[in-house]
Amino acid sequence: MIHSDAHLRRMMLIRAFEEKAEELYALGRVHGTMHLSIGQEATAVGMGTAMREGDYLLNTHRGHGHCLAWFGSDVRLMMAEFMGRETGYCRGRGGSMHIANVDANNLGANGIVGGGLPMAAGVGLSIKMRKTDQVGVVVFGDGANNEGAFHESVNLASIWKLPVIYLCENNQYAMSMAIRKSSNIADISQRASAYGIRGVTVDGNDLAAVHDVMAEAAAQCRAGEGPVLVEAKTYRWRGHSKSDRQLYRTREEVLDWQKRDPIPRYSKVLGYDEARLEALRKDVQAEIEAAVSFAESSPEPEVSAILEGVYA
């Protein structure tokens, strides 16, 4: 990977977006639910930087990061969506769990665990039929990996050699269910062998490592050699969603993982000192504040337009 300030900035933007989301939520300025990926930013940005414009993304419920790491993402439109405004990516109809940027081939976050998996095979099939050199990436969690959809989709991609990267973000938990309790194998990437495809486990908190594995996987896909299962091991710092008391894990475990924060880690690679990092943080926060202002000054959808878009 070619290192870049932009990558660091992108991770910090994601972090700042989610911290703001959390704050807005606590203040009662947004409703619904949301899933924060704080601590997992390296996976999102490692993925985003490894892909090419024109590739497709099918995202998870914990997808703010991937959305912001994807091509052409606009944090103002994301914030507006999060706040249910007409100017949001989905005109306020989707919300946190459904942010999509269809123009940029970001086919959306998904409220259904594993919901993107079956569609990913179709994206790969379509690429193959249209004979482009695009790649589809589907992001899903360690929990999603136990849905039947995983099995059906990976098998299909395998037999048809579809250009799909199955990116499993193993953040150790599915809500309260630890991966060591929900499956009997050491690495999720081992499941690749059940489909005769390549599986790789990577340190999900190491931006460059994620990038390199994803870039290699993308190259394999573009070469027509079929799908790859990538497991990125990482950790979710926050609770699953707003109402999580986190009784299923220890404070020590969380603190331990927080020491592996991908942001300072990568800033060291770039040789940032605390001052430069702080300056960047300010810069990023200003962008987030501007996004909030944009969202808050945007209109809410007209109730009279409620039926618009159910059908074409």
Added chain:
Amino acid sequence: MIHSDAHLRRMMLIRAFEEKAEELYALGRVHGTMHLSIGQEATAVGMGTAMREGDYLLNTHRGHGHCLAWFGSDVRLMMAEFMGRETGYCRGRGGSMHIANVDANNLGANGIVGGGLPMAAGVGLSIKMRKTDQVGVVVFGDGANNEGAFHESVNLASIWKLPVIYLCENNQYAMSMAIRKSSNIADISQRASAYGIRGVTVDGNDLAAVHDVMAEAAAQCRAGEGPVLVEAKTYRWRGHSKSDRQLYRTREEVLDWQKRDPIPRYSKVLGYDEARLEALRKDVQAEIEAAVSFAESSPEPEVSAILEGVYA
């Protein structure tokens, strides 16, 4: 395995049952559809002889053999069910695809490919909770192996160490779909590694081999060591069902597999000559004819009783 004339007879009874079923069908004396397991009898009988009374069976759509190989099976009640009579195992409501013998813990054939798989995990869970030493066997095909249900069920059985044997009858085809096209691995048993469980491939036309593998798997289950995935490689001689033109395979391939007929193979093990075999065949055929007579002299269900049994 302790060899026995009874095993040979059982295989021949299955063969005769299905040949008669085919004939009745051709004569228009039964309606609906049916799936014949001719050529696969060793798997059914190898399974049946390896299990213990009190164990549970969840069967496939191609399940006449397993039903006849299960404890306490009565070919008359099977034939009556096949012919839609009130005296049949399911009072004529189920038919070929749904024959069950609930009293003997045969929880029924299933019209849904992979339909027994999720339930099998529940059977295993129930055994574990009730702390008996029973075992559940679920039989499914190479095609069923690509359903999401397979993944969810085996994973659950694996993490909870449930006493379930997943018996995959790999007869090379799922209707017209060859296993080599529907999956990218050499042996279905390889999929066990995705769940951290034991997987075994066995010659499904070798009664003793199937028996031994199943007996070992059952012992493992009873020892509380969790599930086993057994793949029995075999071949379906007939078309998938009545309407199959069999364009997807060659005559040579069929003939080649017919040379591996499990019945003469086992009769040789027992040292049968043609005369003894012929005598047994006659004996078995008489039993089948009696079953047909029983069925044909049995009443059809009363139409007025049509709603009986929808609810308890």
Added chain:
Amino acid sequence: MRELTYAEALREGLRQAMRADARVFVMGEDVGIYGGAFGVTNGMLEEFGAERIIDTPISEAVIAGACIGAALTGMRPVGEIQFMDFVTLSMEQLVLQAAKIRYMFGGKASVPMVLRMPGGSGTGAAAQHSESLENWFVNVPGLKVVMPSTPYDAKGLLLAAIDDPNPVIFIEHKLLYKTKGPVPEEAYRVPLSQSVVVRPGAHVTVVATSIMVPRALEAATTLAGEGIELEVVDPRTLAPLDAGPIIASARKTGKVLVVHEAPERGGFGGEVVACIAASEAFDFLEAPIRRLAGLDVPIPYNRNLERAAVPQVEDIVREARRLARGEY
């Protein structure tokens, strides 16, 4: 005009759509060399090759999902679910993804796909191969639901469904595949969401779907001999429903019988009755609105029970006659 079977009409529609548009393809279990469980895609592999007539593993969730993913990215998939029963394995993708994507994404994405599936009983395949689940889909905003009852409509509705930019659930009937009827050679369309009066009559309105349409027409012939004239209305598209012709007919005859094969309880008949009961036809009703539907029973294997489980011609005759005679 030339006659084709319902299956042939569907096949011709598929062929014409595929010839006209390279984005259209067919995917499902055994649709290739086998020609589909009911022969609908018979011979299509030869013309279009394995890249456009695609055999899948037995994986109904991913069949639906692959259609959605392909539709989202510029293709026009026509998926096949071998028996409607098995669509129970595809519901998440159809209901939570296909139906909602356009709306959830603010109208910015499109899922132009068709999912074909044969429903209904009558082949002796028992409870797990005889489902009539159409009303599930009717209850899902974002989906369209089509149920052709003739070869003519089968082809024309299929072509219209493939053109449509929305996900369409296309429900065929096993017992109709071999029925014959006139089918033009050109690639005509039967617009979605157009109910049609297939037989005019003064005394009783019969709203029937799928196989119940020919049965209602047969009943109408019988009753005509008794001087009772049935008006038979076929919605053809169940959702979005064109209720106008149904209400107009109810208003005209004042007596309505709604007939379908699915179990009565929670079935599509309720929707039709409710549309009429809330409409301006209410004031013209001369009798209770009656439903004649499948019994609330899993379809039994035994031939006699199977037949008794769903409306037959004689049942329609009996019910319509009672309505006409004011016996309700």
Added chain:
Amino acid sequence: MRELTYAEALREGLRQAMRADARVFVMGEDVGIYGGAFGVTNGMLEEFGAERIIDTPISEAVIAGACIGAALTGMRPVGEIQFMDFVTLSMEQLVLQAAKIRYMFGGKASVPMVLRMPGGSGTGAAAQHSESLENWFVNVPGLKVVMPSTPYDAKGLLLAAIDDPNPVIFIEHKLLYKTKGPVPEEAYRVPLSQSVVVRPGAHVTVVATSIMVPRALEAATTLAGEGIELEVVDPRTLAPLDAGPIIASARKTGKVLVVHEAPERGGFGGEVVACIAASEAFDFLEAPIRRLAGLDVPIPYNRNLERAAVPQVEDIVREARRLARGEY
């Protein structure tokens, strides 16, 4: 009497059933230490241990299937689907197995299981976490469908559902979990398939389900001030439906409004209307039978749209008033 929330009432019912019968157990995603997504099983792990309060992986098909397998072999599982939406992944097991096993096997097998799931919108969780799919299950012979609207019914119906030898789909409502009401301490039962008149009134019958029951009662209070008396009927069990009290009420008032949250098209309202329209109440109807239901739209995220997508108290007031005033 002591007051409990709906969630507490459910928990108490579960506890009592588990104490009384060792065969009863709870299984689902995050039902253990997490206490369930809506806290219903909070603290139960401590009392019953991980062997009877069982956390599963995210595998909805096998959650349903495991309940069936356990029920078939002597246990009494109470499964939980975290949001009703996700039951779309369990449909094959519920519809083709659980519902049909008894019948297909000639009445010789039994599937005594309960599957709990929260339905409905109102929490801002958008289209994939707000489904109201009850009418799908109503359309499936062999299943029972329960939708309690009060803490009292929640506990009593749950205990009755656990006793029942048939598979029961038990649909809770997210917005009801925190509502309070009187709940006796003993392990009482509310029999399945008993509709109840929750408020008598002379002018308009309102048949409402789940969260629409408290909303209808609120509307009734408002309208009482205008001299309009609503009679509110809660079916409680949707299938098999006890239509008697509904028909009797329709006959008495002559005016009917059916209210539910699910999309109108293909929803349970059609079933209620059709039961009335075919009944002896028909001759007593003084106005069209009206439905007031969810719009035919995926539930939108934005708060205002979300609210507008399903009936609110003021909508019930408006519709019932119009009916009472003869404006239809």
